[in-house]
Amino acid sequence: AKSAGRNNWQVYAEEMNERVQQKRKLETDLRAAIRYQEFFLEFQPRFQIDDNTLCGAEALIRWNHPVNGRLEPDSFIPIAEQTGLIVPLSDWVLDKACKTALTWPETMFVSINLSPSEFERGDIVSRIGAALTNSGLAPHRLELEITESVLLDDAAKVLDIMSSLKKIGVRLSMDDFGTGYSSLSYLRTFPFDGIKIDKSFIADFVEYDTSHAIIESIVGLGRALSMTVTAEGVENVNQLNQLHKVKCDQAQGYFLGRPMSERQFFDSCITDRQ
Ligand code: C2E
Numbered sequence: 165a166k167s168a169g170r171n172n173w174q175v176y177a178e179e180m181n182e183r184v185q186q187k188r189k190l191e192t193d194l195r196a197a198i199r200y201q202e203f204f205l206e207f208q209p210r211f212q213i214d215d216n217t218l219c220g221a222e223a224l225i226r227w228n229h230p231v232n233g234r235l236e237p238d239s240f241i242p243i244a245e246q247t248g249l250i251v252p253l254s255d256w257v258l259d260k261a262c263k264t265a266l267t268w269p270e271t272m273f274v275s276i277n278l279s280p281s282e283f284e285r286g287d288i289v290s291r292i293g294a295a296l297t298n299s300g301l302a303p304h305r306l307e308l309e310i311t312e313s314v315l316l317d318d319a320a321k322v323l324d325i326m327s328s329l330k331k332i333g334v335r336l337s338m339d340d341f342g343t344g345y346s347s348l349s350y351l352r353t354f355p356f357d358g359i360k361i362d363k364s365f366i367a368d369f370v371e372y373d374t375s376h377a378i379i380e381s382i383v384g385l386g387r388a389l390s391m392t393v394t395a396e397g398v399e400n401v402n403q404l405n406q407l408h409k410v411k412c413d414q415a416q417g418y419f420l421g422r423p424m425s426e427r428q429f430f431d432s433c434i435t436d437r438q
C-alpha cells in the first residue's frame with residue numbers, strides 16, 4: 165500500500181491546503197476589489213400583481229474580477245462574511261443602491277440584502293442612517309431583506325436592532341421565507357413589513373397541490389399580519405396567474421424581468437412605462 169504513493173491523508177491534506185490558499189487569494193482580491201471598486205449592482209424589477217405596476221427593484225451585487233471576469237455573489241459573499249469585509253462591501257451596496265433609487269420615480273423602492281454577520285459586526289443602524297442621510301433617499305423607499313439565519317443568533321439584540329431600523333423608517337422583509345425552521349414564530353417576534361416566499365415553493369407551485377396550499381396560506385398569513393407578500397422566482401405565466409388567483413401582492417422573477425444593469429433597468433422598466 166505504501167508503494168501506492170501518497171496515502172488518503174496526504175491527498176486530503178494537500179486538497180485542504182489548496183482550498184485554504186484559494187480562500188486567502190480570494191480574500192486578498194476582495195480587499196483590492198473594494199479599494200478599486202470592481203463591484204456593480206444589477207436591479208431586478210418587482211411588480212404589484214393586481215395592477216401590473218412596477219413597484220421597485222432588488223439590488224443584487226456582482227463582481228467584475230480582473231482575471232476571472234464576472235463573479236456571482238454566492239462565490240464571494242461567504243468569504244466577505246467570514247473576513248468582515250462584508251461591512252465595507254455592504255456599505256458600498258447601500259450607498260450605490262440609495263443613489264440609484266433617487267433617479268427613479270418616488271413611488272419606487274430599492275431593496276438590498278443584509279448578511280447575518282452584519283448584525284454582529286459594526287453598527288448597522290448608524291450605517292443605514294448614514295447611507296440615507298448621504299443620499300437623501302426617503303427611508304420608506306429602502307427595504308432591507310433579512311434571512312432567517314439572522315434571527316437565530318441573539319434574538320434580543322436582533323430585535324433591538326430591527327426596532328431601531330423601524331424607527332428610522334426603512335422597511336424590513338423576511339427573505340427566503342419558508343426555508344428555515346421557525347419562520348412562523350419569527351414573524352410573531354420580529355417587526356417585518358413583508359415576506360418574500362422562497363423560490364423553491366414557486367417552482368412547483370402549479371404542479372403540486374401541497375405547494376399551492378402552502379402559498380395560499382402564506383398569503384393569508386401575510387394579510388392577517390398586514391405584511392406585503394412577494395413571490396420570488398416567478399419563471400412563467402402559469403405561476404403568475406396562480407399567484408394572482410391566490411391574491412399574492414407582488415412578484416419578482418425571470419418571467420417579469422431578469423436582474424439587469426442600472427441603465428437597462430431604467431430604460432426598459434422605467435422609461436417605457438411612463
Ligand atoms: P436572494 O436574495 O434570494 O436573491 C434572489 C436570487 O435569485 C438572485 O440570485 C436572483 O438573480 C435569482 N433569481 C431571480 N429571479 C429568478 C428566477 O425567476 N428564477 C431563478 N431560478 N432565480 C432567480 P443572485 O443574484 O445570484 O444572488 C444570490 C444571493 O446572493 C441572493 O439571494 C442574496 O442572498 C445574495 N446577495 C446578492 N446581492 C447581495 C448583496 O449585495 N449583499 C448580500 N449580503 N447578499 C447579496
Ligand code: CA
Nearest residue numbers: 222277309339
Ligand atoms: Ca433577497
Ligand code: CA
Nearest residue numbers: 339340360396
Ligand atoms: Ca430570496
Ligand code: CA
Nearest residue numbers: 311339340362
Ligand atoms: Ca437566497
